[in-house]
Amino acid sequence: xxxxxxxxxxxxxxxxxxxxxxxxxxxTIKENILQNTSKNIDAIDxxxxxxxxxxxxxxxxxxxxEKITEKLEESTKITxxxxxxxxxxxxxxxxxxxxxxxxxINEIKQSNKEELNLSIIEKYTQNxxxxxxxxxxxxxxxxxEKIEVKKAQIAQQARIDAMPDVNGIKLATRPVTGTxxxxxxxxxxxxxxxxxxxxxxTSTGTxxxxxxxxxxxxxxxxxxxxxxxxxxxxxxxxxxYAHASKIYVKAGQQVNAEDVIAAVGSTGNSTGPxxxxxxxxxxxxxxxxxxxx
Ligand SMILES: [Zn+2]
Numbered sequence: 001x002x003x004x005x006x007x008x009x010x011x012x013x014x015x016x017x018x019x020x021x022x023x024x025x026x027x028t029i030k031e032n033i034l035q036n037t038s039k040n041i042d043a044i045d046x047x048x049x050x051x052x053x054x055x056x057x058x059x060x061x062x063x064x065x066e067k068i069t070e071k072l073e074e075s076t077k078i079t080x081x082x083x084x085x086x087x088x089x090x091x092x093x094x095x096x097x098x099x100x101x102x103x104x105i106n107e108i109k110q111s112n113k114e115e116l117n118l119s120i121i122e123k124y125t126q127n128x129x130x131x132x133x134x135x136x137x138x139x140x141x142x143x144x145e146k147i148e149v150k151k152a153q154i155a156q157q158a159r160i161d162a163m164p165d166v167n168g169i170k171l172a173t174r175p176v177t178g179t180x181x182x183x184x185x186x187x188x189x190x191x192x193x194x195x196x197x198x199x200x201x202t203s204t205g206t207x208x209x210x211x212x213x214x215x216x217x218x219x220x221x222x223x224x225x226x227x228x229x230x231x232x233x234x235x236x237x238x239x240x241y242a243h244a245s246k247i248y249v250k251a252g253q254q255v256n257a258e259d260v261i262a263a264v265g266s267t268g269n270s271t272g273p274x275x276x277x278x279x280x281x282x283x284x285x286x287x288x289x290x291x292x293x
Contacts, residue, residue: 005059008052018064023052042081084121093139100136159293166291167281169237171211172257178202184287197278198288204273206264216253226268242276
């Protein structure tokens with residue numbers, strides 16, 4: 001009668017952990033990881049090595065695969081791999097495989113005539129939570145949207161660059177969009193002299209953007225101008241924003257191009273909500289429409 005069975009005594013780093021029926025604990029761990037986690041796995045590295053020693057033990061002896069697996073898993077490092085898609089060296093999306101990344105880049109290049117600075121960056125991490133990959137169709141739509149934004153920015157910059165500067169100062173934006181109701185130089189029965197600015201009518205409360213960076217030199221009651229903001233841009237160039245319902249800046253404040261400085265209103269000598277916009281060079285008014293794109 002046989003009272004013994006062969007098993008493996010398993011030691012990890014010289015420490016006896018228990019018995020196993022087979023010598024395949026590492027393979028089982030790797031198979032489990034590959035089955036249960038993401039497709040981003042690049043490498044599975046079990047730092048500690050199990051040593052197996054064949055033993056004959058009593059047939060009733062239980063084996064300890066679970067305990068051995070647990071101990072080895074503690075020292076297991078998984079390295080994950082994914083791919084960033086960069087536009088002009090700025091990451092805009094991540095995908096799981098190199099095939100997806102290449103497919104994306106090819107399709108995007110095919111549907112855009114322009115030269116695009118797109119690149120693939122191979123990324124590694126041991127923290128699975130860092131991986132923020134996107135399903136390829138969603139990534140494609142998102143990248144195309146970002147490219148459209150970039151194209152619009154480039155086109156806007158080109159329009160700005162093509163416009164004449166005001167004594168060396170480039171205007172980055174219109175202060176508001178609306179209907180031009182009175183042009184520079186026009187005469188009107190509500191004024192005693194030719195119009196010193198451009199009137200753009202739009203609804204009360206519409207944000208007024210400063211057309212270029214500078215310093216606020218006046219913010220307050222400008223008599224016939226109503227609530228008035230003046231911004232100095234250097235080189236003797238000043239812009240004026242009149243008839244505001246609200247003013248959001250103070251004299252002395254620095255502003256960046258396109259900052260909202262006031263809201264459209266009808267204060268002062270005005271017959272309805274509009275922005276009266278002036279450009280002055282060394283104190284002399286000039287026609288704003290010569291400088292706005
Ligand atoms: Zn006006």
